[in-house]
Amino acid sequence: MAALSRKERERLRRQELILDVAEETINKHGFDGATMDEVAEKAEVAKGTLYIHFESKAHIYLAISERGSRKLNDQMAKVLTKDLSGLKMVENLGATYLNFIKENPQYYHAFNYYEGVVAETKSDPGGIMMKCKENAKEAMTYIVRALQIGMQDGSIDYSYDPKELGLIIWGASKGIINMVFLKQNSSEFELLNEVEFDLESIMQNFIHLVGTGLIKK
Amino acid sequence: MAALSRKERERLRRQELILDVAEETINKHGFDGATMDEVAEKAEVAKGTLYIHFESKAHIYLAISERGSRKLNDQMAKVLTKDLSGLKMVENLGATYLNFIKENPQYYHAFNYYEGVVAETKSDPGGIMMKCKENAKEAMTYIVRALQIGMQDGSIDYSYDPKELGLIIWGASKGIINMVFLKQNSSEFELLNEVEFDLESIMQNFIHLVGTGLIKK
């Protein structure tokens, strides 16, 4: 890949700076509560400069989602290089996602924002929506590959279609994690108020459930 | 329950009318694209009247979410009265949810909106947030009750904690459905572009998966 000119590097550096500041501001105030005036002030640029580098406020948030999904994918890729059974790989990928959003709740929210707007977005200046889609696709590819490895090494039932199973496992994991996040981040939102749930143990039970099944033995 | 005065009935009727119009407008344009000016015009009231009946635009959307979750709960309650095994009840509840959001995509979006704001909402004028929470709790109660029935009639493994299992089943179902909705409603968002997924068959596979397990027999 040809080296970028100094000017191009400067431009990208400026964009990363703006994203850093925007990420902090949105993490602190929420997307609606964060203003472009505040982002500009903290980035020490004029507000018009934000629009030189990004199409819109929404575009900035999608760029944040993209960088989060890229970081997540990097961590998921590492799991695939480990010497593990397919089943263990799938478990590890789930744990990787869980740890990632625990450590980076700002990306969790940005992912949700992306999912909320992706269906209704018609145009895609700068291709940021396309990059987000590619990152989502790549994450799914890691899941499917781990399932295929498991089907080959005998740790996973190969009567399932790996792609469909991948969608089920990935979707189910995200749904459960989302539900527990709702519970934890809403002091009054006690779905089942007698028992304190730990997400780790819930995911363990989910893994156990899909591993061995629900029907009584 | 004491009969409401005619004035009180009139007030509630006016509120339902506004919600009907707001629901249509938001369904057509999305939450951000729908304006209070348009809602007022279509409801044939002045804009100030909307704020007599509702705290804010967000409050209206939460009221829409509440009415959707109330309708869903009514349908879920009916499942619990059927003469079915616990396992079949759980399957039926899942199918009920799936059919409900297929027929009422506007409520699907309203539920997502509610989930997105519930964690950061501090005050709750009119108690609409509380009502939404109660409805969510009630839905969970139906799931847990069906699981308990299944554990009693032998159709479900009783080594699981029914409340935790309820969270897993409900969260997983919503996550999978969400993922398939993303796929279907985004013409370019082809997660796995070779295979066309049908949500019905995916849910069937999910049910089969949690029923019999993933580990190779």
Add this chain to the structure above:
DNA sequence: TTCAAAAAATGACTGATAGTCAATATGGCG
């Protein structure tokens, strides 16, 4: 080194829209 063109940056300004409020209209009760 200078100059012209391109690129980047600026921040006052515009437009859109949620939400407000003083004035008016309507309803209910004594």
Add this chain to the structure above:
DNA sequence: CGCCATATTGACTATCAGTCATTTTTTGAA
């Protein structure tokens, strides 16, 4: 019938995303 409470109105305000004419900076050729 009159007074008070309640409901309604729609012009107006406040906020904030996004724009744009102008200025500054950077780049490259002569």
